Amino acid sequence: TLSLDDLVIASFAAGPSATTLPMKIFSSVRLGVSPEINALSTIMISIVTIGVISASLMSKRSIAKQKADEQKAART
Known part of the structure; x- marks a missing residue:
């Protein structure tokens, strides 16, 4: 890491x-x-934040799809 x-x-x-x-x-x-270190730290924190948000959104979509599939299977 x-x-x-x-x-x-x-x-x-x-x-x-x-x-x-x-x-x-x-x-x-x-x-x-130095300003370079500040900029690099900001970029690293931004990349990690975007990654965490993306993973969270993908997880929520996966859970919603799984629930929809379970409800669909329960109806048939």
């Missing part, structure tokens, strides 16, 4: 020569968050 707060895991998994997104965000918090 992609997370903005997994600094410890990212630093161990990436190794000493790599700079991952959580490491960059943590270092920029101490010096001041």
Whole structure:
């Protein structure tokens, strides 16, 4: 999963020569968050929100279809 707060895991998994997104965000918090980090965080949160809403709508449609199929089967 992609997370903005997994600094410890990212630093161990990436190794000493790599700079991952959580490491960059943590270092920029101490010096001041850049507009690029703000924009990237906004995009990530928007994508996750759209995904959750889409999954919820698909689930509701599936449940409604299943109920309609059950009612149709009960009539016959």
